[in-house]
Amino acid sequence: MGALSGLVVLDLSCHLSGPYCGMLLADHGADVIKIERPGGGDEARGMPPFVGGESAPFMLWNRNKRSVALDLKSEDGKAAFRALARTADIVVENFRPGTMARLGFGYEELAAINPRLIYGAISGFGQTGPYRDRGGFDLVTQGMSGLMSVCGPADGPPHRLPIAISDVAAGMHLCVGILSALEARHRTGKGQFVEVSLLESALSYGVYEAAHVFATGEKPPRIGQAHRGSSPYQVFETADGWITVGAAQQSFWMSLCAILDAPELAEDPRFRENSDRVANNAELVEVLSAHLRKQGSAHWLAALDAAGIPAGPVLDFDEALSDPQVLAREMVVETTHPKAGPMRTFGVPAKLSMTPGGVARPAPALGEHTDEVLASINEPA
Missing domain, CATH: 3.40.50.10540 (Crotonobetainyl-coa:carnitine coa-transferase; domain 1)
Structure with a gap:
């Protein structure tokens, strides 16, 4: 019933x-x-x-x-x-x-x-x-x-x-x-x-896009995989595939820098706060991608999960339908x-x-x- x-x-x-x-x-x-x-x-x-x-x-x-x-x-x-x-x-x-x-x-x-x-x-x-x-x-x-x-x-x-x-x-x-x-x-x-x-x-x-228009009066640009208000928050290539990483929250960003053994990123004025990272997302993606391509997806996903950073694999539909x-x-x-x-x-x-x-x-x-x-x-x- x-x-x-x-x-x-x-x-x-x-x-x-x-x-x-x-x-x-x-x-x-x-x-x-x-x-x-x-x-x-x-x-x-x-x-x-x-x-x-x-x-x-x-x-x-x-x-x-x-x-x-x-x-x-x-x-x-x-x-x-x-x-x-x-x-x-x-x-x-x-x-x-x-x-x-x-x-x-x-x-x-x-x-x-x-x-x-x-x-x-x-x-x-x-x-x-x-x-x-x-x-x-x-x-x-x-x-x-x-x-x-x-x-x-x-x-x-x-x-x-x-x-x-x-x-x-x-x-x-x-x-x-x-x-x-x-x-x-x-x-x-x-x-x-x-x-x-x-x-x-x-x-x-189109909630983010409408907010952009209402706030600025301008059409929102097409930004590919990037997010309009959060960074890093998108798909990244690894040594053997693709993963998603949502590390825009400041505590997640600091943990990500530690996982990548790149503490200098946390102090870089281009990437210090979320708003900075959004404004300089293209440069950030280039830097992060260079690090993430050094290891396979399983390595990074295990490290990200251990740190509590939201992340996941990019699955094909047949894989998604058999996911545990x-x-x-x-x-x-x-x-x-x-x-x-x-x-x-x-x-x-x-x-x-x-x-x-x-x-x-x-x-x-x-x-x-x-x-x-x-x-x-x-x-x-």
């Missing part, structure tokens, strides 16, 4: 942003019913790589859900969805603004038959404003949010983050909004409309899909002591639970 057990969510969303929100709710016990179009379903079902003919990405962020195939343009489909919405707690969708209203299922229409309904919507640019009607993808909003402008080496073209940061951020913000609306419903008895956009979600992650800390925290769990067979998937990051979340079921096949769910509409209360 997860913390959200008993809540019914109708998830009409597709691709990643909305389904990610639905996954978070399902992981903590909500009954998330994924409403899909008959014949094809969520287009993410066609996203490679495939295992047993099933999309691995789709299976990861649609676990713990049930699938119902409904044609929302047909009268029967409309009637079935309306019946489900009448008793549901939450609706999630990520269509362009106005799409659901044209189908007869906008917030106003659904709230009229279910005043307690919490309606969550994700769009590219929001339900208002001059860009309201534009389609938005993660790629587009990464560029428009400023994130691309500060990613990558100091010289060269803008870099897209290889992770879909706008999508995932929007899914998480919508989940927070829905849970906030749920708490408000406990007090008022009424649901409400909750909306987020990919653009605003991506923009909100990740495994100990159950962030990789196994499930069995009816078609793909035994599968590994992410565990649940938020650990609740009394009502923990978990992975109770694999991602559903298209329409797998249609008969089961629709039969419940006509069951006596």
